[in-house]
Amino acid sequence: MNANTITVKNWGEVDGKHILLYQLCNKNGMTVCITNYGASIQAINTPDKDGNMADVVLGYDDVQGYVNDPYYTGAIVGRFANRIDGGLVTLDGEQYQLTVKPGGFHHHGGAIGFNKKVWTAKHFAQEGKTGVILQYISADGEEGFPGELSTTVTYTLNNKNQLTVDFKATTTKTTLVNLTQHAYFNLSGQAGTSILGHQLMMPLQNYLPVSPKQVPIGELEPVNGTPFDFRQATAIGERIEDNNEQLILSAGYDHSFVIKTEDFDGLLMAASVTEPVSGRVMNVYTTEPSVHLYTGNFIEDNSPGKNGAKYMRRGGLCLETQHYPDAPNHAHFPSTVLKPGKIFKSKTIFEFTTNTI
Structure with a gap:
């Protein structure tokens, strides 16, 4: 391949709305497929060593798979990714009750989050890159959130084998925003296999321990001396079954790690993942203050996947760049409040390379 191309195909209908699948291709032959259902990443084809x-x-092979999907597979999560204990929030002196799960917490945007919405989309091609711009307008009061929220996510593939995810959001009333991309990665390229052999490095000093509701208790805990220390590359499976209260609570890794304690625009490394057999490496850089590590602990064995694959528990790894979970209940966490006239912005880069050593 010697050109950046983009192809678009009809992918069916949901609720009478057209679903499209966009394939971005760079000059190296790397491809990324995006659908406007849930603004989801459907595929990333990248070379091994x-x-x-x-x-x-x-x-999934078709849009119905995403309609039925219970795992937020590849989707954009919003308005508020992760959890808010109790779901009762106060903004500008007014209380709002967000949609909550039976456990007593708001989760991943509510009963019907951004992952189950049809987004409008348009594609673009520029020198050295191609992309898709997707928009969803969330009505005032949707899932209990105040304000009409206009959210745009732009996916861009360049010739450095980098997939960039840019978020922008504006609101008509003071509201809460915490957006993330929820792709499950398995860098082996072998669908239906475990990610426990992937080597993970995160140059991060602290993580957020959680309560039995899997909601942060508000403390920043040092990773030193714990199974959460990935400052040196370590196999994900090396300590995942340790007799550690936090790992037991979450059935594995399902925790946020602190990248920064104050908001600023600069990109910092969140993580680097290496799959030793294929030599594939994924580096993650973000402007977000935290990254949530989820090791697919609740994927059911033999879950249906693409091309006849059967996915397994811990068969995919999520690195969800976002603000801290439960931020509305912890004043010392970076704020997730968005006011009218302000623009929420966020950037994350997933960079794919190989390690031949």
């Missing part, structure tokens, strides 16, 4: 291409994300 020998140049062999394979798909490194979990997903």
